[in-house]
Amino acid sequence: MLHTLAEETADLSPNGLHAAYERYLQSVIETVGVDTAVADTDLDGDTIEAVVDGETDDLTLTAAAALAALDDDTPDAEAIVLETRDHLLMGMTTAVLDVDAVAAELDADLTGQEVQQAIEGRIDMTLPELAAIQSVIEQRLEA
Template identity: 45%
Template sequence: MLLDPIDAPAETTAEDLHLAYLEELAAVVSDVGVDEAADRTGIPADTLAALVAGEQPQLVLDDAAAILALTDDWPDADVVMLEIRDSIMLGMSSAVLDVDALERALDDGLDAKTIQQMIEGRRPLPLATYAAIALTIRRENDYA
């Protein structure tokens, strides 16, 4: 999901991708149960309940990794985060994108320094922003 190739990137919006991520995360929480997911991830139960109810709570990438780690299909959250960061950096390298290019491409007012800090894990990376970054990389890189 977070690392899967993005099909038809030209026809996909960052919002579409963000919603797909939320739907997948909601399915995991629904399978595990809100209370157990809250206990195991540290994410507030009301946030997870809103996710399962189809709302769009403000999640960061670490939250998504913690939720995915609840399944047998994913490693623990720290490994998921490392894989995602590696994927971002490799995708940027092969697409010849730097954080300045991402700043110009993203429509959320973030500066290049903040984007770099988010990618490196020194600041929380909102899931919606990750969706925009992933989509930008994919649009610039046919191999991402």
């Protein structure tokens, strides 16, 4: 799943995590095929092709989870989204971070309130936002 990719990459920077998410999603699409990805998700062909082409800056966590769920080794999309959010919350707790501390360290232009809304699922974060938030948490846990 998306949040576990941090365990598989040495680069915990926002760009490193985003690239890991992107590579994973591309491998899923490569395995199942573009036609199956379009047929088995609510995503259109242009969105799927954008992922294949490495254009995932606008891809949301929900859309990424729909693609990740095509992998036979993962749970359904809703579980992926919930587990990703839970992982972020647990990481913040373990690293003793609140949303304002996370927001202060982000390169992404998010306020503490927006970080909280993204983690709670009240707004759908993009992959770059997920990568930025996870990067802050993972780097604090590594320290």
